[in-house]
Amino acid sequence: MQTLFSPAGEAAMHEALSLRPLLALDFDGTLAPIVGDPSAARASARTAEVLSRLVRQLPVAIVTGRAVADVVGRLGFNPQFVVGNHGAEGLPGTDLRDLPPELDLWRARIMGDFRAQLEQAGVMIEDKGHSMSFHYRHAPDREAARDAIHAAIRALQPAPRVIGGKCVINLLPADAPDKFRAVSTLLRISACGSVIFAGDDLTDDVVFEHAPAHWLTIRVDEKPGSRARFSLSGQHQVLSFLERLEAMTATSMLSPD
Numbered sequence: 001m002q003t004l005f006s007p008a009g010e011a012a013m014h015e016a017l018s019l020r021p022l023l024a025l026d027f028d029g030t031l032a033p034i035v036g037d038p039s040a041a042r043a044s045a046r047t048a049e050v051l052s053r054l055v056r057q058l059p060v061a062i063v064t065g066r067a068v069a070d071v072v073g074r075l076g077f078n079p080q081f082v083v084g085n086h087g088a089e090g091l092p093g094t095d096l097r098d099l100p101p102e103l104d105l106w107r108a109r110i111m112g113d114f115r116a117q118l119e120q121a122g123v124m125i126e127d128k129g130h131s132m133s134f135h136y137r138h139a140p141d142r143e144a145a146r147d148a149i150h151a152a153i154r155a156l157q158p159a160p161r162v163i164g165g166k167c168v169i170n171l172l173p174a175d176a177p178d179k180f181r182a183v184s185t186l187l188r189i190s191a192c193g194s195v196i197f198a199g200d201d202l203t204d205d206v207v208f209e210h211a212p213a214h215w216l217t218i219r220v221d222e223k224p225g226s227r228a229r230f231s232l233s234g235q236h237q238v239l240s241f242l243e244r245l246e247a248m249t250a251t252s253m254l255s256p257d
């Protein structure tokens, strides 16, 4: 994996733009910096300004672990697509109100039998309709908090798919679409020729792992062993990446050669 701000990264951006790409972006840790309180996360005004111009050049999708209704007010611009719950919510053709029945069973079990232990361990439960997240960023003992979360997960029927993250453990129905499936579906719907995808977290790895070679995949925060083609050194570089992309759209998309 090499840095996007390199000759190879520039060439890859030109190549991707010549194919009329879908620009698909993760939210937390990519468009918005990681903050201690999930309800305080926002894309910066400058990021929103660049993206509100880019949506006129390219289809833009937000593909986030958050619920759709939660993320839309944090963006500051209107993308063509918003898919939430790690790919499980909001794909065109699905109904936002169709909630998976497993969540009712899990919610009842967790709130009935595990809520007190989880709260005592400093775990914050985020119920997102199509998935649940257990945050342990502020737990006094993170290992004890993770143990409490895994004890609760082991009691759930049917067994959920478990995705880790930044001080968070997420539960989804085993057959829920993941971010790769979501991005692939949006690519087909938007009739684009490629994808530019940026993400920073374990929930984004499935895209890096399965992306065809012509997709431009970017890991925000370098991670050894990541299957992304390029990296940014942190969320602070995302605005520069978007500005560079905007500057290149004028030429690259007009001259595919």
Ligand SMILES: O=P(O)(O)OC[C@H]1O[C@H](O[C@H]2O[C@H](CO)[C@@H](O)[C@H](O)[C@H]2O)[C@H](O)[C@@H](O)[C@@H]1O
Binding pocket: 026, 027, 028, 029, 030, 033, 034, 035, 036, 037, 038, 039, 041, 063, 064, 065, 066, 067, 086, 126, 133, 135, 137, 165, 166, 167, 168, 170, 201, 203
């Ligand atoms: O796929 P993403 O858009 O990256 O969403 C992943 C999770 O992001 C949020 O949690 C993370 O960000 C919070 C705010 O910076 C931070 O406080 C927390 O520790 C992180 O795990 C969100 O709350 C989750 O629902 C998402 O699944």
